[in-house]
Amino acid sequence: MEQRLNGGNAADVMSPQKRSALSRSLKMTPISVFGCFRPNVGQCCQQCTPDSLSRHHKNFGQGPALGFHNILCVNETHTRYRGWLVRRVCGMLFVCGCEVFPSPVCSRREGVCESNRVKEALATDPKTPEGADSQGQLKSISSFRPIINTCISPFFLRCVGWAMMKMFCSVFGGIQVNLNHFVALHRASEEGSLLVYVYVRQSIMDSVLLSLVLFCNNLRVPYTIFPVQVSNSFLRSLLQKIGVILLPPSAATEQDAEMEKLYGPVMTSVIRELLHEGQALSVGVSAESGQGARWLARIRQLIKEKSVPDISLVPVGISYDCVPEMHTQVGSLFRWLLSLLWRKPEGMVRIHLAQPFSLQEMYASGRCRGLEWRPLQDLLLPVILCKSTESVFGQRKISWLLPSRRASEATAEPTHRESELSIGIAVHLIFSATSCMAVMSTNLLSSLLLYRHHKGASMSVLCRDVTWLTKELLFRNKDVGFGGSLAEVLRYSLALLGPHLIIAAVPLRQDPLIVPRPTPAAALHFFLQAQIVTHTFILEAVGACAVSAMLFEIAATGVTSKVRPDSADGDKVKGDVEFDVVLCQSELTEKALQLCHLLPPGFRPPCQSSQSFAVDAIDSLVRCGILIMEEVQRNSPVCDSWKREGMLTWTPTDELYQSDSDCEDEDLCSYKVGQPNHCPDMLLFLCNMLAGRLRVLSWTTSFLDHLYAPLPEEHFVSQLCFHLREIANKKKEHYESCSQEATRAAVGTLKDLGVLMEEQREGGVFLGVTPLFQSAENRQKLHRFISQYIYN
Structure with missing residues (x-):
């Protein structure tokens, strides 16, 4: 059952105190854009539990x-x-x-x-x-x-x-x-x-x-x-x-x-x-x-x-x-309760x-595909160490999500298959619970300020982007937790994010400037708020990072660029630069496949194969207008059913999963990088969604250079957080890559990748670098592999 976002529910929007500068600017945009339909979310997986879906559908x-x-x-x-x-x-x-x-x-x-x-x-x-x-x-x-x-x-x-x-x-x-x-x-x-x-x-x-x-x-x-x-x-x-x-x-x-x-x-x-x-x-x-x-x-x-x-x-x-x-x-609960007496x-x-x-x-x-999961070392190490150009097919096994029972169980350890099924069910539930979370107005605005306007934007620009992003979320069947007019939603979200914003109002200008505060607390707050938007755009984000990796590879060969004919007036360029390069579909899909193995649990549907997810990631960029399909010149018409050799190749009738198109050669597509009119910098916006987590992995490789002996796990995580904060302070940006949650997820990924190994000692679990990555050359290869997906 779909419901209108303006459906007469006054409690959807709580109007905070109005600010004069914001009120003047919001009068310029009295558009009631949220008259769309609210999607029905929360249905169970059709592939894993079809009987439950039909049972409770009515x-x-x-x-x-x-x-x-x-x-x-x-x-x-x-x-x-x-x-x-x-x-x-x-x-x-x-x-x-x-x-x-x-x-x-x-x-x-x-x-x-x-x-x-x-x-x-x-x-x-x-x-x-x-x-x-x-x-x-x-x-x-x-x-x-x-x-x-x-x-x-x-x-x-x-x-x-x-x-x-x-x-x-x-x-x-x-x-x-x-x-x-x-x-x-x-x-x-x-x-x-x-x-x-x-x-x-x-x-x-x-x-x-x-x-x-x-x-x-x-x-x-x-x-x-x-x-x-x-x-x-x-x-x-x-x-x-x-x-x-x-x-x-x-x-x-x-x-x-x-x-x-x-x-x-x-x-x-x-x-x-x-x-x-x-x-x-x-x-x-x-x-x-x-x-x-x-x-x-x-x-x-x-x-x-x-x-x-x-x-x-x-x-x-x-x-x-x-x-x-x-x-x-x-113990501080009672003091917190007392503070509620004068809190709004x-x-x-x-x-x-x-x-x-x-x-x-x-x-x-067994539809959660637990039997197809493979260690991350088998999936990515050959590519990272340049021993293979193609990654191995399979699902990433997240071993740290269900650690081995050392002393908590007296019974025997579960079998390999049982452990994988338990991990598969846990990952499926993390994804399902995250998928049915609504996007709130603060989530939406935080993602725009962190991923697109990290240097600030005017109120009119934010109004335009909020309208566009809300429609994109609803198009992807994602519920939003707000309603009402655009002016009410923006005023409400800006009031909640006020401690982390700088609102600069110029007397002669009725359009104030909204700038995120350049502090670690503000960046971490925006990063946590924007995660649900990243989850919604995960297909597009993976595809955009794959395009970035392809551009990173060909950058050394000299990339030519041209300006759109309708965007230049003499020597002054009005439009944006468009790369004059052609990207192969198979190579883009391979890059997306390798990247999806690095994603933390909950972002990718566990019941979908990695190959299918990578193909969907590239197709999503075509729908967005970031990739433009290039026409391939053919020597024969498309409708010609004959082979180039002049004869047909028939398949046995008892072979399963065959179709009439199997006798034709598969034509690989090529793409050009475009810039959609509704969001010219959408490629950068999507790449930034995953840049924070990828940057944690990239910075961690430099931390391993200073690790000379195994450390207790908690001590290792605390020292790594301190190292990440030092790098961010030196760069005076990217503070969102210093969060405790992202650091722990990075440590878990490096464990699965075979970079870090666990040692059981008297003082607990110790983490150290594996012999394979004690080589500076291999750590440099790992750093290059991760850094290629970070848009620069």
Whole structure:
């Protein structure tokens, strides 16, 4: 069901305080451009889960246009009562009227102790006394007893739900949810499906927002995996009464908890008991650190063992105008709550719950292509070291997303195929959750200021580009989390990004200049905000970087350029320069194929082959107008079906996947680099989308020159971040390449590429350079390979 962006929902845009300079300029552009249609997003993959797609198709987004609802706007119509008193306590009445499902924990601890995997772990644990009975086993896992006894108390859930709604009213201007998506979830819940919600971790608020949205819409509140250590005993007790599964007190991080011998078996058994009770779960995944993938692997293991019949996975897209800044140290939570008393709400939140799909269907069919995944070393090392001109076909295996279990499991390591299937499912869910995230107005404006106008732009130019980019997003079936007139949207987004902007208003000029602040904080903020736009244009960005690599190769041979005939007036050039070079389709596709292996998880559909993705990347540039197809002179007409040798070549009729066109030679296309009229510098705009991440890999190679001995992993990452900041400070630009997330993703890529190796020592995991790349010549080859994709 498509909905108009101006569809009468006044809560889509929250008008901030007006500025005089902006008001004067926005009067010049009173265009209400957002009268387009809103796409229906969140449908499950047709290739991996076709049965789930057809099963929930009638209930997902196909009902009446219920539109978006702000769950913070509660009035007397949401209760069964009316009157002036009801209007003052309607929030409390609404919370009391929401349905809460029971959560029994009477026999959960016994079920965990009777689990075979827990018994095997206790048998190999030296701390467990020999011949211990059931009471001895209970004593051995006493440290996990509070986690096992985690429950959902209806009283505490209603109290916390009411408090969260009051708190969020001071944090956000509104929390918008698509009511059309809840029809399929209610239907799946009525059928008895076990729902597991998966979201991409951005803030501590993610899981709280998801639970509150489900609670307000009378769905079962899930048990939440919370990967942050909570030291306050009162707060731990409160969180465990509303279904929050915390880390053990002895573990500071989730990685430390996984190193405990009993943690993995106990947590797997707890998940099994929760699913047997019919409870829902929510898991947060991270594409940079790989957090959350282990929990998905545990759920898939239960299905493989037939301990659980099936699971319905629900990707959740959570989009923020401004991601709330909260310290992971929960001790500062109370000070943060006190600051809300004089704080004005900032930004909106848009939440999309995607269509549920069966994990059993994806696992049994193997459609996530886990068997075709190959190590990154096999895919790229021959090309990097100049041992081959063509890369090997296959999918990149992201090994660091699901690290090997060293001490957390007593059972044997999973097979190679099982590990690849778990990684494939995790990557698929990261991509699905990211795909259904809406693009907010701050995301859109941040991408323009970072990738196209990093030196600033006038207000009229921003108005033009916002209009163009919004239409491009909607054309690519991407939902946007804003509506209203162009003036309202720009005023709203500029007010939210104000701390990172310089607005220069000249008295004699009614068109002010908007310039991003040249600070690391501003660049990192724009980089994080612009990632969702990069995800939408990933095909075009990969194709543009492939064109840049081709131009980089032929630059040394001397590139001629010419000016368009209609753009010059005498000696003064009005237009843009167009390269007079011809690029081969096969070479462009090869460059795009090699680049797509360097992409972090979540950007590329995992169920699509790398070859198909590379071909689509080049085709997308043709649709954009960046590549112009060159006509090929033929000696014979196209309709001539004879071969050049003068005879036809026939294929056997029993060969599969053959067509009538197989008897014809495949004609390779050639392209010229053009510049579309609607965006003359679109090639540079698209190349800059991936330049930040590629620049991290390129700068890391120079860091390896100063690495003389292996370092602990955390120490290695911190020193690398310091090195990247030094380079950015020296250049006084590109601060977006110094983020902690991008650094960790680069380290993971270099591990898979065979540049860095892990060593297990007494102090933990150490990272060092492999013998192959201890050679300065090989590191230089790696640097040239990565740098060719950075537009210069």
